[in-house]
Amino acid sequence: MLEILLCIGNDLVRTGLRTVLESEAEWRVVATSPETPEDLSGLLQRIGPDLVVSDFSPAVLAAAGTGSGPVVPVILIGHAPGAEQVREALRAGARGVVANDNDSSQHVIEAVRAVAGGYAYLAPSVTAKLLDGLASVAPAVPREYRERLQSLTDREREVLRLIARGRSTAEVADELHLSRATVKSHVSHALPKLGVQDRAQAVAFAHRAGLVTVY
CATH class of the missing domain: 3.40.50.2300 (Response regulator)
Structure with missing residues (x-):
């Protein structure tokens, strides 16, 4: 009760x-x-x-x-x-x-x-x-960042958002009902689209691009 x-x-x-x-x-x-x-x-x-x-x-x-x-x-x-x-x-x-x-x-x-x-x-x-x-208070996101984000698929963007919020590969897989291999594949496909070399740079990009907002 x-x-x-x-x-x-x-x-x-x-x-x-x-x-x-x-x-x-x-x-x-x-x-x-x-x-x-x-x-x-x-x-x-x-x-x-x-x-x-x-x-x-x-x-x-x-x-x-x-x-x-x-x-x-x-x-x-x-x-x-x-x-x-x-x-x-x-x-x-x-x-x-x-x-x-x-x-x-x-x-x-x-x-x-x-x-x-x-x-x-x-x-x-x-x-x-x-x-x-x-x-009303957030700084404008540069056009280059917006274009790179738009180049991602919806699933790649969601995976990136979760990773940028601190989720592990296993946690992302569980939350999105995907295999860990699929999550890693989405990350590897997203990296060149974003113009970054690794996961840490992708996380930094997500925050700079406003994909993750903390209030």
């Missing part, structure tokens, strides 16, 4: 989310709206939830222990959160961010499933905000 703590200030939103979450047979919700971090810290100790769904609140993240290493995973839900607000939440340790919009019910369910499974989750509208924010 997955135990979820709701920390939502708005009564209507809290009631609606509780109904949505408790529609899942294996989930149990404890709804609350603590007024101070101390209240929440005590509540977390008493009930020991598996995760928290909360308004955007630094107090909730701090009480859940995510500021210095996750203790209780936190999913934040807010009305049209901005890119900087989302980045700050992620830096503070939030494991999921959902916008309170027409699709929020489905996105909250998806977020809980992902976070409970050990993953992170960003709702599509939240991801779009982040990408828009990055595009």
Whole structure:
């Protein structure tokens, strides 16, 4: 049984989310709206939830222990959160961010499933905000780099992206459901297209070309 703590200030939103979450047979919700971090810290100790769904609140993240290493995973839900607000939440340790919009019910369910499974989750509208924010500040990629990337096949580009994110050949193979030999083949075909000589240079190229963005 997955135990979820709701920390939502708005009564209507809290009631609606509780109904949505408790529609899942294996989930149990404890709804609350603590007024101070101390209240929440005590509540977390008493009930020991598996995760928290909360308004955007630094107090909730701090009480859940995510500021210095996750203790209780936190999913934040807010009305049209901005890119900087989302980045700050992620830096503070939030494991999921959902916008309170027409699709929020489905996105909250998806977020809980992902976070409970050990993953992170960003709702599509939240991801779009982040990408828009990055595009506005990211330096332009030289035309030569863009052309080299465009010369890659979709699969070669995906393999390069994963390798540039630090995945090993075995991890790339598992994630893309390919053999290790096939992954190595994609890398060897991509190198001359990129004008580089080895895997390390390919990784550096991917970062310079904006194929991998860290926020």
